[in-house]
Amino acid sequence: MAAPPNGRVLPPSFDINTFDKVMDAMATIVGSDNVSRDSFHGNLGGPGGELFYGDIWPMGDTTDHTPSGAIRPKSVDEVQEIVKVANRYKLPLWTVSRGKNLGYGASGAVVRGSVILDLHRMNKIIEVSEEHAYAIVEPGVSFFDLYNYIQAKGYRLWPSCPALGWGSVLGNTLERGFGYTPNGEHAEQQCGMEVMLGTGEVVRTGMGALPGSPMWPLFKGGYGPSIDGLFYQSNLGIVTKLGIHLTPAPASFALCELSVPSQDQLISMVRTLAHLERENVIQNHTSISNPFRRALADLTTCPDLVPRVLGPGLQSGGGCATNADMTALAKERGWGYWTGDFALYAASPAILDANWALVHERIAAAGISGACVKITFRADAAPNERLNASKLAVPSEYTAIPQYGVPGTQNASLMETRGGPNAKGNGHICFSPLFSTDGIEMQAWWDRAQQMAEDARFDVFADFHVYGRYVLAIALVVYRPHDEGERVKGLFERWLEDAEKHGVSEYRTHLDYMDRVRGQFNWPGGSGVGAEAGGGQERGKQDALGQVLRRLKGVLDPEGILGQGKSGIWTVPART
Numbered sequence: 001m002a003a004p005p006n007g008r009v010l011p012p013s014f015d016i017n018t019f020d021k022v023m024d025a026m027a028t029i030v031g032s033d034n035v036s037r038d039s040f041h042g043n044l045g046g047p048g049g050e051l052f053y054g055d056i057w058p059m060g061d062t063t064d065h066t067p068s069g070a071i072r073p074k075s076v077d078e079v080q081e082i083v084k085v086a087n088r089y090k091l092p093l094w095t096v097s098r099g100k101n102l103g104y105g106a107s108g109a110v111v112r113g114s115v116i117l118d119l120h121r122m123n124k125i126i127e128v129s130e131e132h133a134y135a136i137v138e139p140g141v142s143f144f145d146l147y148n149y150i151q152a153k154g155y156r157l158w159p160s161c162p163a164l165g166w167g168s169v170l171g172n173t174l175e176r177g178f179g180y181t182p183n184g185e186h187a188e189q190q191c192g193m194e195v196m197l198g199t200g201e202v203v204r205t206g207m208g209a210l211p212g213s214p215m216w217p218l219f220k221g222g223y224g225p226s227i228d229g230l231f232y233q234s235n236l237g238i239v240t241k242l243g244i245h246l247t248p249a250p251a252s253f254a255l256c257e258l259s260v261p262s263q264d265q266l267i268s269m270v271r272t273l274a275h276l277e278r279e280n281v282i283q284n285h286t287s288i289s290n291p292f293r294r295a296l297a298d299l300t301t302c303p304d305l306v307p308r309v310l311g312p313g314l315q316s317g318g319g320c321a322t323n324a325d326m327t328a329l330a331k332e333r334g335w336g337y338w339t340g341d342f343a344l345y346a347a348s349p350a351i352l353d354a355n356w357a358l359v360h361e362r363i364a365a366a367g368i369s370g371a372c373v374k375i376t377f378r379a380d381a382a383p384n385e386r387l388n389a390s391k392l393a394v395p396s397e398y399t400a401i402p403q404y405g406v407p408g409t410q411n412a413s414l415m416e417t418r419g420g421p422n423a424k425g426n427g428h429i430c431f432s433p434l435f436s437t438d439g440i441e442m443q444a445w446w447d448r449a450q451q452m453a454e455d456a457r458f459d460v461f462a463d464f465h466v467y468g469r470y471v472l473a474i475a476l477v478v479y480r481p482h483d484e485g486e487r488v489k490g491l492f493e494r495w496l497e498d499a500e501k502h503g504v505s506e507y508r509t510h511l512d513y514m515d516r517v518r519g520q521f522n523w524p525g526g527s528g529v530g531a532e533a534g535g536g537q538e539r540g541k542q543d544a545l546g547q548v549l550r551r552l553k554g555v556l557d558p559e560g561i562l563g564q565g566k567s568g569i570w571t572v573p574a575r576t
């Protein structure tokens with residue numbers, strides 16, 4: 001078999017001649033400018049302007065997710081032609097919408113040598129309804145695109161966006177990503193999809209199956225079984241359109257902050273906030289920070305913090321900020337140990353006043369010693385008007401969490417926290433487990449996770465997202481891939497082992513660990529947690545959900561061309 005030249009990577013079982021022949025066929029569909037025959041170029045620019053495909057922040061050298069190339073179609077018809085060719089040659093594809101899945105593998109694929117099906121050129125906003133507060137978008141539409149479109153039209157809507165606005169509305173939603181407005185649980189807001197299966201068939205879900213129905217983006221259910229969930233974190237199809245609900249612009253809006261002085265008060269804080277969220281008094285989720293994250297958010301207003309946080313000043317732990325450093329910093333600044341950011345949204349100032357009074361009352365009733373709750377910014381529209389998010393004069397220390405839906409890239413600067421303000425090429429990992437809002441397991445986990453990070457000499461940034469019934473906890477560590485990759489991988493694996501031992505799972509994980517996390521979901525049990533490396537395909541007979549998913553994979557993608565290994569789902573028998 002002929003070897004690929006210049007360090008190029010090929011799909012498994014392909015030689016260079018067959019690969020070139022397939023990519024020639026792809027070029028006749030999308031044009032040669034939209035085909036990359038290696039991973040080195042053609043991607044949308046990464047945080048440092050990187051144009052290559054793959055995981056821009058690898059954890060060590062052990063697992064290689066480098067793709068062999070990429071194809072960038074512009075239309076559903078082109079995607080269909082690509083799928084036909086891929087089926088003919090059994091070419092492994094990996095779909096990305098904008099490929100900004102940073103911290104989880106970016107535009108890499110589980111199987112080295114897969115071809116990236118990069119949908120960023122399919123970037124039409126098909127419809128936005130101001131009246132019904134929804135949008136229908138193609139995969140390449142970014143959070144910036146949707147926001148700018150709504151601003152240009154003057155619609156009274158606040159679309160949700162994550163902490164970085166350059167990702168895809170559709171891609172982020174499929175990953176069960178989140179933003180910070182009342183419609184910030186993106187998967188909950190999704191209504192209607194168009195999907196191409198591995199067979200090349202196109203289906204519309206829900207009411208989209210009723211020809212010409214205006215109900216597609218309005219009613220999630222449709223008639224009979226709903227299949228939308230099959231395409232979340234999935235390799236069963238390529239989603240080509242997606243409906244999503246948006247937040248109507250409020251007439252009154254307030255940014256609020258709850259802080260508590262001591263590390264062990266996280267439980268009471270979470271319980272109180274979750275209760276207010278279940279009651280819908282607080283309509284978005286609360287984002288809770290530890291002092292390290294709080295310091296990063298305050299760098300603009302407290303410039304004296306810059307050398308301490310971005311340099312070695314805060315770092316007495318031989319290269320990291322210890323918990324003792326963070327506790328001392330919080331005390332010195334008069335911050336709480338934990339700071340929770342949430343917002344109030346209302347159709348009138350009187351409603352906001354009433355909700356604020358309830359927030360106060362409930363927090364006082366919880367009796368959390370030293371708790372302090374305040375409004376940090378408030379705006380009220382003129383009678384019969386609505387607030388325009390772009391006109392809010394929010395102080396800069398409160399803009400990092402986009403609770404009013406204005407997308408930005410300010411949070412990308414957190415990558416500078418190791419090595420100073422001019423640090424380039426740093427990456428981060430996120431370990432993202434789920435907990436009940438009773439908070440007990442979560443607090444115990446955090447105490448262990450933080451100690452493990454300190455033992456591995458990494459600063460750890462806590463980012464706890466409190467919803468009415470669950471907490472999505474994120475431990476985020478910034479590292480230098482060139483010399484800290486192996487060490488950060490060691491830390492990640494210690495976190496993973498600890499989570500497995502305690503029956504806790506991440507909501508989303510990095511490409512390296514998709515099989516392993518899938519292995520935890522083995523009810524009614526029997527095959528052992530995470531026992532089979534490269535697993536999924538040979539799992540024991542009692543992994544009920546895995547068996548169903550593999551059966552569906554065989555039906556919806558019989559040649560196994562789509563996203564092998566995504567979320568630990570493989571075609572049986574394994575082809576790699």
Ligand SMILES: Cc1cc2nc3c(=O)[nH]c(=O)nc-3n(C[C@H](O)[C@H](O)[C@H](O)COP(=O)(O)OP(=O)(O)OC[C@H]3O[C@@H](n4cnc5c(N)ncnc54)[C@H](O)[C@@H]3O)c2cc1C
Nearest residue numbers: 096097098099100101162163167168171172177178238239
């Ligand atoms: C500093 C920082 C802050 C962040 N903050 C947040 C945050 O607040 N909230 C949050 O959710 N995330 C956050 N992230 C993580 C990530 O950047 C976003 O989730 C981002 O939106 C994901 O990238 P994307 O939208 O381009 O998705 P893509 O990379 O395009 O897609 C992600 C994955 O989804 C699947 N997929 C994509 N498109 C399709 C399709 N059309 N059909 C089938 N499957 C598909 C593929 O498996 C793909 O690998 C943050 C990252 C960083 C670095």
